[in-house]
Amino acid sequence: AQSVTQLDSQVPVFEEAPVELRCNYSSSVSVYLFWYVQYPNQGLQLLLKYLSGSTLVKGINGFEAEFNKSQTSFHLRKPSVHISDTAEYFCAVIYSSRSARQLTFGSGTQLTVLP
Amino acid sequence: DGGITQSPKYLFRKEGQNVTLSCEQNLNHDAMYWYRQDPGQGLRLIYYSQIVNDFQKGDIAEGYSVSREKKESFPLTVTSAQKNPTAFYLCASSSVGPGGGAYQPQHFGDGTRLSIL
Numbered sequence: 001a002q003s004v005t006q007l008d009s010q011v012p013v014f015e016e017a018p019v020e021l022r023c024n025y026s027s028s029v030s031v032y033l034f035w036y037v038q039y040p041n042q043g044l045q046l047l048l049k050y051l052s053g054s055t056l057v058k059g060i061n062g063f064e065a066e067f068n069k070s071q072t073s074f075h076l077r078k079p080s081v082h083i084s085d086t087a088e089y090f091c092a093v094i095y096s097s098r099s100a101r102q103l104t105f106g107s108g109t110q111l112t113v114l115p
Numbered sequence: 116d117g118g119i120t121q122s123p124k125y126l127f128r129k130e131g132q133n134v135t136l137s138c139e140q141n142l143n144h145d146a147m148y149w150y151r152q153d154p155g156q157g158l159r160l161i162y163y164s165q166i167v168n169d170f171q172k173g174d175i176a177e178g179y180s181v182s183r184e185k186k187e188s189f190p191l192t193v194t195s196a197q198k199n200p201t202a203f204y205l206c207a208s209s210s211v212g213p214g215g216g217a218y219q220p221q222h223f224g225d226g227t228r229l230s231i232l
Contacts, residue, residue, distance in 0.1 A: 034220060043205055043223035090157060105157035
């Protein structure tokens with residue numbers, strides 16, 4: 001079955017430290033990859049996307065992610081986090097073999113930035 | 116400003132009652148979606164629509180119904196057949212990529228939280 005796995009449900013990190021949020025997806029010929037952020041009681045905001053081209057993609061708020069096809073991963077990174085980055089982060093994948101535009105979501109990672 | 120508006124923000128349902136969640140977008144997007152979010156489970160697709168007067172079931176459509184009479188609107192009805200409706204419901208929309216490609220990011224509303232009285 002096509003799935004998305006976010007390996008860590010909670011990630012606490014101190015302010016100004018680097019962070020990596022991990023995401024793995026089921027092996028597939030063609031995928032499109034996204035990271036979304038959700039603040040409490042709000043909808044999801046797109047952080048970044050990989051559609052094709054360079055495997056290192058840069059997003060908003062200083063986040064970046066690297067597409068690794070051999071390891072079927074799309075980990076999210078930030079070199080120095082701020083208190084305002086505290087939120088839940090979702091990795092999402094469009095598998096080209098599924099019906100058009102259906103996003104498959106991971107279960108989310110709660111990032112908590114500590115002072 | 117363009118965006119997606121969901122209303123109401125909070126909704127309460129009595130046993131045996133149907134309730135309808137509103138979703139309106141002014142982004143001129145062709146595709147619209149409804150998701151259900153439960154703690155620790157991410158988002159699961161309920162229904163989606165790629166064009167007016169057409170919609171398809173997602174992974175958890177049982178106990179829900181939708182309509183798409185206008186491009187801008189995609190209301191979701193939670194019927195009495197949905198035995199566990201308490202959740203956060205998110206509506207999203209997206210444009211259609213070149214050649215109908217499935218790679219345009221989805222834009223989300225701020226959600227409706229539904230609870231059982």
